[in-house]
Amino acid sequence: MTRTVELRSDTFTRPTEAMRRAMYEAEVGDDLWNEDPTVHRLEELAAQRMGKEAAVFLSSGTQGNLIGLLTHAKSGSEVLLGDETHIFNAESAGAAVVGGLQLRTLANDARGGIDPHAIRSAIRSDDPHHPPTGCLALENSHNRCGGTVLSADDVAAMVEPVKSHGIPVHMDGARIFNAAVALNVPAGSLVRDVDSVSFCLSKGLGAPIGSMLCGTTAFVDRARRWRKLLGGSMRQVGVIAAAGIVALESGVDRLAEDHANARLLAHGLAEIPGTSVDLATVQTNIVNFDIGRLGVTPDRFIARLAERGVQVAGNGGSVIRAVTSYEVSRQDIEFALSAVSELVRDMSPAVA
Ligand SMILES: Cc1ncc(COP(=O)(O)O)c(C=O)c1O
Numbered sequence: 001m002t003r004t005v006e007l008r009s010d011t012f013t014r015p016t017e018a019m020r021r022a023m024y025e026a027e028v029g030d031d032l033w034n035e036d037p038t039v040h041r042l043e044e045l046a047a048q049r050m051g052k053e054a055a056v057f058l059s060s061g062t063q064g065n066l067i068g069l070l071t072h073a074k075s076g077s078e079v080l081l082g083d084e085t086h087i088f089n090a091e092s093a094g095a096a097v098v099g100g101l102q103l104r105t106l107a108n109d110a111r112g113g114i115d116p117h118a119i120r121s122a123i124r125s126d127d128p129h130h131p132p133t134g135c136l137a138l139e140n141s142h143n144r145c146g147g148t149v150l151s152a153d154d155v156a157a158m159v160e161p162v163k164s165h166g167i168p169v170h171m172d173g174a175r176i177f178n179a180a181v182a183l184n185v186p187a188g189s190l191v192r193d194v195d196s197v198s199f200c201l202s203k204g205l206g207a208p209i210g211s212m213l214c215g216t217t218a219f220v221d222r223a224r225r226w227r228k229l230l231g232g233s234m235r236q237v238g239v240i241a242a243a244g245i246v247a248l249e250s251g252v253d254r255l256a257e258d259h260a261n262a263r264l265l266a267h268g269l270a271e272i273p274g275t276s277v278d279l280a281t282v283q284t285n286i287v288n289f290d291i292g293r294l295g296v297t298p299d300r301f302i303a304r305l306a307e308r309g310v311q312v313a314g315n316g317g318s319v320i321r322a323v324t325s326y327e328v329s330r331q332d333i334e335f336a337l338s339a340v341s342e343l344v345r346d347m348s349p350a351v352a
Pocket residue numbers: 059060061062063065086087139141142143172174175200202211
């Protein structure tokens with residue numbers, strides 16, 4: 001059998017045996033009537049891990065962010081967020097289309113943070129010309145910045161300017177557990193200062209479907225109305241929630257292995273002439289590397305590497321993204337590094 005190493009995303013992870021068993025055995029009920037016992041268990045577990053009062057089970061990270069913003073901010077208000085965020089770049093402008101929200105970007109720094117002074121100066125005054133500032137949205141770990149992490153202190157510094165204005169803060173924590181494992185802190189400590197957080201069960205944690213949105217009980221009750229409005233309320237969804245419970249209980253600690261594999265990959269790529277990596281940004285399971293010096297288009301590089309059994313994705317310009325997960329072993333990383341090395345030699349003998 002030809003080998004394939006899947007590095008396009010941690011969303012490609014398939015449910016484990018334990019997840020499939022839990023799904024088969026799940027006790028279920030009608031979740032829209034709030035009667036699915038497995039969903040209740042998952043929501044309690046998620047809220048507890050995030051140190052929030054309540055949580056609601058949603059279909060995706062995109063839905064978690066959309067409902068988070070819609071629940072916090074009124075139509076016609078403005079959401080402050082980083083210019084490299086997933087919400088701004090990769091969620092089909094849902095907040096604008098569905099929520100009538102204006103997204104106002106502020107520069108993300110290399111670690112995915114935003115200068116607190118920029119946040120302070122972006123807060124609108126009470127002037128009828130201006131849209132009111134409805135919400136601040138942060139992201140941790142930061143996908144486009146290469147899986148970089150923000151500490152609890154970083155988050156506190158960004159939240160501080162909006163707190164005294166009563167402006168709520170949403171955290172896109174799609175990979176918050178990667179950030180927590182990288183920093184060796186409980187995930188809840190990273191969202192202490194935000195009002196809501198959404199996180200994905202279906203990425204590095206390995207569940208097939210699902211995200212959680214967490215906050216106060218009143219916030220989550222309002223979020224449930226938006227979920228219904230968006231057609232996101234499901235019925236015997238305990239069959240999916242069961243995999244989410246396994247993901248939360250057994251998928252978190254092992255993320256450290258994915259981070260070690262990402263570092264191995266990054267250090268190997270840094271040694272290959274023609275590819276370059278900023279090693280400081282490799283903090284979790286994402287490796288962004290630049291192939292600009294090779295003089296080939298990213299599409300061609302990606303296609304040729306796929307022929308050698310290694311799947312990676314473009315990440316804008318000449319940047320290629322590789323993401324580790326539990327389906328990628330240390331041996332797979334070594335295989336991928338040899339494949340990149342050989343490809344670079346073939347494509348650009350002068351560089352190699
Ligand atoms: C940071 C971040 N937020 C949100 C999402 C959206 O998640 P989903 O694909 O489940 O909609 C992603 C997906 O990759 C992401 O990386």
